[in-house]
Amino acid sequence: MKKLLPIIIVFLFFSCVKKSKNASIELEVANTYLEKVDPPNWWVGFNNNRLQLLVKEDRITNYKVSIDYPGVYLKQVHTADSPNYLFLDLDIAKNTKPGKFDIIFKNDSITKKHTYELKRRSFDSNKLIGFDSSDAIYLITPDRFVNGDDTNDIIKELKEKQIDRSHNYKRHGGDIKGIIEHLDYIEKLGFTSIWPTPLLINDMPESSYHGYAITDYYEVDPRFGSLIDYKKLSFELRRRKMKLIMDQVVNHCGLNHWWMLDLPFKNWINHQENYENNKSNWNWETVITSNHRRTTNQDPYASEKDKSLNVDGWFVPQMPDLNQRNPYMATYLIQNSIWWIETLQLGGIRQDTYPYPDKEFMSNWAKAITTEYPNFTIVGEEWSYNPLLIGYWQQGAKNKDQYESNLKSTMDFAMQKNIVNALNEEESWDKGLIKMYEGLANDFHYAEPRDIMIFPDNHDMSRIFTQLKGDVVNTKMALSYMLVLPRIPQIYYGTEILMNDFEKPGDHGLIRSDFPGGWKEDTINAFIKKGLTPEQIDMQIFLSKILNYRKQSKAIQEGKTIHFAPFDGVYVLFRTYNNEVVVHIINKNKTAVTIDLNRFAEMNLKGRIFKNVISGERFIWNETMELKGKGSLLLTSIKE
Template identity: 70%
Template structure:
């Protein structure tokens, strides 16, 4: 029987091979590709019931430019088929009617020679209503994490032989250490108990570069999680676990540039997909040694009415570095690609916000369109843009509602408060004088008159690019507590970098990114110290950890801090008083830089109307009656609250 069956199968194969009619060839071709997926169709799926009913598919497949696509699915219409310069791309404009049902359908590509290829595409239901995507706000406290350095939950994904970089070396600041998405998920109890309400990991999408891309900002596939961090299921699980706790996931995105090893760099669809593309293509063989990337990093050219055109182009079109091609958002297909990618991730993960990297570098009109498109679909969402400037005028320019002289409207809800970060660090460190010390904090907060919405600005003291707080204050625990507690009292959205709560530092080489992004103790196998359990921490580290926990957990339920009136008094005798007031809740933050005990007359603050009110010290629990005098016995910060 076995012999007969084999003879029968051979006969069938011979019959198929010998069939030479055009109809038979056509049938064989259709059978062979009926379940075949193309090299790339992006977005890989979409969703029904958006306000904007248009969708543009990027299709990548050998010679696909010679094909004509057809779709037969109720509610889905091909409006236009756009060819690229490369014959290996098509851009298909679809309209998805508001009444379209979720489901799968085939896109059939018919080639000039009569052959066909088929790709099955899916439209999914949206997980929740658009208005239910609630973004981060000033009631939140954000924990910023560099995933590679936080916790390694799955050692099996540390090395992937299919990617360029295949080493793990925890002793090297610029190599991969093995942290992953599951490592964050495993320690959400720790993050939540500290009082954080949102988590912002630096990018976890594929960075298939040869070295130094553990940070995630050289993306080589905008729709794929880097397998060394996990997979899409792991990413979704992190988002789901945060939601279960009433917490939010903020995604770090990069619209300005990609990684040099991005898949499209081997076959760019248009001649202007990236900026300075001709220069790159003419020197591609020696590009790693090339320094002329036409970049000047002059971000003020976005606002400067006197700026030369060459300087503007140097900022907006120059490559960030030679390994990060600068994307040309003026190309309408790339612009659409980036916008759809952001919306896809919001919908796929149920995001609670986006942090957009290097905000002033891309084309600013595109950035307005990008933020506008997202906020149009998700009116309660939040986006924060990185403007690394210490000038409040520049930071304020990018916030929605700013009264800009050039009429520019960014549609961007939040910007990052680099000016306040600098003011706090300098003010805490400096000796007191009429123009130094605490007056820097006071004047820094006074700049709020300029901002369209100060409470929607994200404030921080350190991050993945700047020296650690503990290093910045010369490893002085008291100074670190003064700076951090003041920041957490401000009408702002606070962000704290992982490890700041245990006094992590980069003192050995301030500013070195490898040290700034040091491994979190306890996140890796055989760590001698475990900050998650406090095992091995010094008393100072435990004290700081408890300090952060006390303030953040109070802040969660404080209407005064989240939405109260802000009132402050000019620094006096080495002290600075800040009040947050909402109905019967009053929070008083006091910074005292005097090394010895000092008594202060409280009549100076009479306008606040606190006479006879009972306060509790948020950290020590001690009671205090607001009468004539307050005695500050030592240098540091004091937080008083009427909420007993």
């Protein structure tokens, strides 16, 4: 025994050392923190069972990866040009159960662990209904709407640290909580959906209140609130049977996006070499900006140079242009959109700067979304006054180049301009109301006019009241006409109280002015009509009556459209559905006129009783109608 004692002591010593080493390894594994894993979680039960994880961690390419979870298969591990990235291709079997599992990363001396979660889906994707022509959308710039939580106005860790409501391009403090607290107001006005401009983090040093310079595609800007707040906004809208539309940006990100310090691939962004060579002097002289020639997407004669400048050029120097032709970038962006749809149960996506990214990617992106959510709606921003370009991007278009966008809706800048011009111009054979009439006649070109979005203005253009030169009657005519068209209408916050940018027309900061009553110190409060002028209150009531009527009008939402060419300064449009008839009349004459109703005999309305949607007055359709002066008239048939 004495001879064995030294051997036993040595064995116990090394055993303890081994246990100690194992314990330290286990401790290291248990407390590993990886810099980034995107998407941060996923779900079981998608049609597409593939998932690609972006993993960001120092020297991660030196690690071997393994996963041991029933139904989850690691198919391939891709390295990047940077040693600090891996891209993991996973297959998730149809019968995989939701739960958490560990992704193990090992090299010769270190083991790291990341716990990943597959969640159970909380709704049937076939029952997720996107916005359509039955909806009316309220567009909000969140920083300028309501400051519901002043404790998050300044976040010391972020680069922009100033709140200054006197400055049009600094942050003012509006947030998600402010929107939630005023959903009753929005609902009572008659809106069924809201579209906030982007709520994701913009950690830029200045002028990023608008949200279009995203610096992390999976993080809510803490100055707007948290992911919990965003989810609550969606829940509160669904509780009211309203929809949340998310403003997304796949064309560009913010210059301070986290990956700009260490780009995964040499072609992650467009003109990357130029950027990396000029980081220390990045300005207008060094950036290769877009030529903004969006027609190069369709032009059969376009040069390759011009095509490249449109697709690859940077929107502005502070917004790097993403290269969607890189397959890893493409997958990242597609998965991000699906992640937000699933997380928030969205009612739609508005995609910024639609004609600027690679158009084949945009088709694949939209198709990937609608494959998972067949009744979902995406609207793309195509700022063009040419109906040919607007129609090109809508799914079902018979394009000569055979391009299929898979995009349900696009934005009708052409009709918006026609309406403004028609109301501002004096009447003649080729000016005035005829422009509205002929603008609507262009609907023959669209695959589905009813799915196109119409609007009086938005966050990038002068307020409609400004465009119409401060004419209240013209503004009412524009709004009432848009709201009865075979379209999806969008109204910008504050239109209901005649907000304007008279001081400096077209100035973005002024267009996006604070909504009165959204801050504790405001002396005017439009939410409760405190301090508003009689004209502002009248416009609130006018718009609300039309919107609330529109909510229950099948004729407006999906009915047949018939209009008659303008005559003597009067333009008449009808919407019909079964026995419901809606009549919209615009009269540009400054004095009373009498119109002959026999001109509209084909509508077969003689003897029908109509009600004025605004005033409630009744009218029997017979031989003539007196229009008392300039303005619009909205009539609805009464069941006999």
